[in-house]
Amino acid sequence: MKLENYKNYQNIHIWTGILSGLLLYICFVAGAFTMFKAPLNTWALHQEHTLPPIAETQYDTLIKKVLQAHPEASAQLSVYLPNAMPKHAPVQWVIEDEDTHQHTYWQASLDKDGALISRNTSLSEIGDFLDHLHRTAGIPGGDEHDAVGIYVMGIVCVLYFVAIVSGLVIFLPTWVKDLFALRKNKKGKRFWVDFHNILGISALPFHIIIAVTTFVFAYHDILYGGLQTAVYQDKPMFNRPAPIEADRGIENLLSISVLEDKITATEPDFKLTELNFSGLGTPRARLIMGGELVGEIIRGPYYAYWVTVPYTASAGYTAMLPSVSGIPGKVVNSFFTLHFGGFGESFIHWIYFAMGLSGCLLFLSGNIIWIESRRKKMSTSQAVKQPASVRVLSRLTVGVCAGTFIGIGLSVIAAKQASHSQN
16 A cells, blocks of 8 residues: 555544544443443342332232323333343333423332332332433433434544554555564553554454344434435334224233233244333324344334234334344344343443443544654653643543443442432
8 A cells, every 4th residue: 555545544433433433432331331321220220229029920910900090101101021121010000290391200000919019119210221322322412212412422433443443554554564563662652553453353243233223213303304305205104003993991901921922933932021102092092012032123122023013913013033124124223232232132232332332442442552652752851732622632531431430330339329318
């Protein structure tokens, strides 16, 4: 490669890395811990905020008792079967204040005599907080779906991808010599360059996956809109089931055993774990069933999903099920499962956790290389004033990197302590 071309690629790699590195650092740290979002929420809960588990045969009775005693639960009701990730209560629902939009959580179970136990409760949202930090890098503005930080991180991931490609180009000419070199005896910058190369090359597929999928997540509405205009035009991109006339009384909700039979008829290996009801008693009644499908390309980090009507369990929206999703559904599902690591259970989640932390070191080492190459050496007789750019990036690097870990650590501790103090 010509020296001029090499320097051009090097400059591109440096500046795309500098501009994106610190925000990516925040997202990667938070993302690593988000791999255990549900266990973190459960861990932070005090035992007093949990209700006793029940047998799977008792769930139908519990659901009907909750809806009779608390009609407001019909708006949004979650049911967690014994094998589900959250362990705080078999049934949970949320009530949103129309004026303040604040959420009040309720949970319910049955006592040993089969009587309903229900109460207002405080649930830990530390996992949700880390997930939001992961998706937005803490940038304020917008709502949960259209957060400003999500769009910013979409742009950052374009820079991230350019940094990956340009870094690969400048590394390839000497890859045999530099692949796993770690030259400690040379000057500090050389050591950090070797360390940076090892981290980048060893996790190259992971970084490409994260960069591409994050961009798709950030701008999926725009991408869907473009596809609708250019390809589908007047036809709907996703086929939605037509409304079905049915008696929407509580007594007509299908039992969990019937729902399991319905879903396994479509997806034989589907292991039902949770049910999310919404709009019960209205024409917009909906049921999202989540379940484990080990080794499959699924939509969520833990579960595959099926959307249907809770009174009939008609064909519903099956694009999130691997066996019947079709090519477009499989493509969309692949983005989710590759980003979330949803294809290999806890082992892959731990691999993604390690990759996330190694990504943090990749971005940190990139900044250190830039700082080391530009700072003026200290004179033996007097201190040397460093250039403003070196001082600014040095302080930002230390502040963001240390602050992110300290902030997350304190947040986790505070979530645990808050649970204790509410008893």
